[in-house]
Amino acid sequence: MPADTPPYPGFFQVAYVTRDIDRAQAQFAGTHGIARFLEMRDIRYPTGPGREAHCHVSLAYVGATEIEIIQPIDGDVAIYVEGLPQAEGPVVRFHHLCRRFATREAFDAELDQLQASGRTLPIRGDVDGVGSYYYCDMRNLLGHFVEGIVFDDGASDWLASIPRF
Secondary structure, three states: OOOOOOOOOOEEEEEEEEOOHHHHHHHHHHHHOOOOOEEEEEEEEEEEOOEEEEEEEEEEEEOOEEEEEEEEEEEOOHHHHOOOOOOOOOOEEEEEEEEEEOOHHHHHHHHHHHHHOOOOOOEEEEEOOOEEEEEEEEOOOOOEEEEEEEEOHHHHHHHHOOOEO
């Protein structure tokens, strides 16, 4: 894929960053009717060799679109911190779209193409029992990051636990 071609197919998630995950959840409850989220407080996940992020993360579906809210705490969280809203501003700020791959082979092929095209991949990780993901820096073309993810076969129960509205 050429460096100036955005990877549009397969988007299923819209992600936001916040300084206050409780206020952000309340905002989405009011604007999108999300009664509850799958809340993952104080999670740590790999972001690259020897690196990990410590965040609060909340997930819920509105129709076919998953909403993700991320509150960075510490560790390798610069990718999230730089997009945070100002303390006096909005509760959330748009951060990235996420593209889901149906197979590991398709995920790996896309990753190979992005790397060959010279795209910056500031975060890449494998989460046991969930799957693999990367963030591609598309800010110069789209104004935001694009995440790619492939879920392991064993992630189906976890995925089914994400509330849907």
